[in-house]
Amino acid sequence: xxxxxxxxxxxxxxxxxxxxxxxxxxxxxxxxxxxxxxxxxxxxxxxxxxxxxxxxxxxxxxxxxxxxxxxxxxxxxxxxxxxxxxxxxxxxxxxxxxxxxxxxxxxxxxxxxxxxxxxxxxxxxxxxxxxxxxxxxxxxxxxxxxxxxxxxxxx
Amino acid sequence: xxxxxxxxxxxxxxxxxxxxxxxxxxxxxxxxxxxxxxxxxxxxxxxxxxxxxxxxxxxxxxxxxxxxxxxxxxxxxxxxxxxxxxxxxxxxxxxxxxxxxxxxxxxxxxxxxxxxxxxxxxxxxxxxxxxxxxxxxxxxxxxxxxxxxxxxxxx
DNA sequence: GTTGAAAGCCAGTAACT
DNA sequence: AGTTACTGGCTTTCAAC
Numbered sequence: 001x002x003x004x005x006x007x008x009x010x011x012x013x014x015x016x017x018x019x020x021x022x023x024x025x026x027x028x029x030x031x032x033x034x035x036x037x038x039x040x041x042x043x044x045x046x047x048x049x050x051x052x053x054x055x056x057x058x059x060x061x062x063x064x065x066x067x068x069x070x071x072x073x074x075x076x077x078x079x080x081x082x083x084x085x086x087x088x089x090x091x092x093x094x095x096x097x098x099x100x101x102x103x104x105x106x107x108x109x110x111x112x113x114x115x116x117x118x119x120x121x122x123x124x125x126x127x128x129x130x131x132x133x134x135x136x137x138x139x140x141x142x143x144x145x146x147x148x149x150x151x152x153x154x155x
Numbered sequence: 156x157x158x159x160x161x162x163x164x165x166x167x168x169x170x171x172x173x174x175x176x177x178x179x180x181x182x183x184x185x186x187x188x189x190x191x192x193x194x195x196x197x198x199x200x201x202x203x204x205x206x207x208x209x210x211x212x213x214x215x216x217x218x219x220x221x222x223x224x225x226x227x228x229x230x231x232x233x234x235x236x237x238x239x240x241x242x243x244x245x246x247x248x249x250x251x252x253x254x255x256x257x258x259x260x261x262x263x264x265x266x267x268x269x270x271x272x273x274x275x276x277x278x279x280x281x282x283x284x285x286x287x288x289x290x291x292x293x294x295x296x297x298x299x300x301x302x303x304x305x306x307x308x309x310x
Numbered sequence: 311g312t313t314g315a316a317a318g319c320c321a322g323t324a325a326c327t
Numbered sequence: 328a329g330t331t332a333c334t335g336g337c338t339t340t341c342a343a344c
Binding site: 001003011014015016017018019046047048049050051052053054055056057058060061062063066068085088089092093094095096097098099100101102104106107108109111112113138139140141142143144145146147148149150151152153 | 156158166169170171172173174201202203204205206207208209210211212213215216217218221223240243244247248249250251252253254255256257259261262263264266267268293294295296297298299300301302303304305306307308
C-alpha cells in the first residue's frame with residue numbers, strides 16, 4: 001500500500017507519542033477526526049503500525065547492564081541457525097539480535113540487571129548451545145542512543 | 156520508588172500493549188479502574204514509563220537495510236566522545252548506539268532504505284568526523300529479534 | 311485500597327458528499 | 328478519499344468509606 005504525506009505525518013507523530021487523542025492528531029494533520037481515525041485504523045490493519053507500547057526506563061526496572069555479544073556458529077547450516085534464532089527469541093535478556101556478514105554470524109544486544117544475571121544467561125543460553133563455536137562480549141559503558149523511530153522520508 | 160507486583164504486572168502489560176483501556180487493564184491486574192489509573196499515572200510521573208509509541212514496520216516504511224557499524228575514535232578524550240555522541244543523536248539513521256569497551260569505542264545499529272542512503276550517511280556523518288580513526292561495517296542479513304521489552308522480575 | 315457517581319471528552323459508527 | 332452528526336463508552340475526578 002502506498003503512503004501519502006498525511007499518512008507519513010500521522011506515523012511520524014504516533015511513533016513519538018501514540019497516546020495523543022485522535023481529535024488532536026486529526027487537527028495536527030489537518031483532517032476531521034473520523035477521516036484521521038480511518039487512516040490510523042488502516043495503518044494498523046495493513047501492518048504499517050505493528051505495535052503500540054510503553055517504553056520503560058531500563059535503569060528503573062532492573063536492566064542496568066547492557067552487553068554486546070558477537071556469536072560465531074560452528075557450522076553454516078540452516079537448522080543450526082534456526083535453532084539459535086529460536087533460543088534467542090525466547091530469551092528475555094536479548095533485546096536485539098542481527099544475523100550479519102563478516103567474522104561473526106550474529107550480534108546481540110543483551111540487557112540484564114547485573115553481571116551475575118549475565119553469567120547465568122551465558123551458562124543457560126550460550127554455553128548450552130553446542131553449535132556455537134565462540135562468542136565475544138563487549139560491555140556497554142553507556143547507551144548513547146536508542147530509538148524505535150524510523151525515518152519517514154516526506155516528498 | 157519501589158515497584159510492587161501489581162506495578163510490575165501493569166508495566167508488563169503496557170510494554171506489550173499500551174492501548175489497552177484502563178478498565179481492562181484494571182481487571183487484568185485485579186484492581187478497580189481508579190486505583191489502576193492512579194498507579195499508571197504515578198508510573199508515568201515518576202518516569203518509570205518514559206514514553207508511549209507506535210512501532211512501525213521498518214520494511215514498509217523505508218528502512219529495509221540494517222547495518223552494524225563499529226567505530227574507533229582517534230583519541231580517548233571526552234570532548235571527542237561528546238561531539239560524536241551529539242552527531243549520533245541527531246542522525247535519524249542511527250537507531251542504537253552503545254559506547255563499549257574493547258577494540259572499538261562505539262557500536263551503532265544503522266537503518267536506511269538502501270545502500271545509497273548508507274553511503275550518504277557514511278559521507279555525511281562518518282567521513283566528516285576527523286576524530287574517527289576507523290570504522291568497520293557489517294551488513295545485517297536479518298533482524299532475528301528486536302524488542303523494547305525489559306525484564307520485570309516478579310517476586 | 312474500595313465503591314459509586316458525575317462530567318466531559320473521545321472513539322467509533324452511520325449517513326452522506 | 329472526505330465531511331457532519333450522533334451515541335455509547337471510557338477516562339478522569341471526586342467524595343465517602
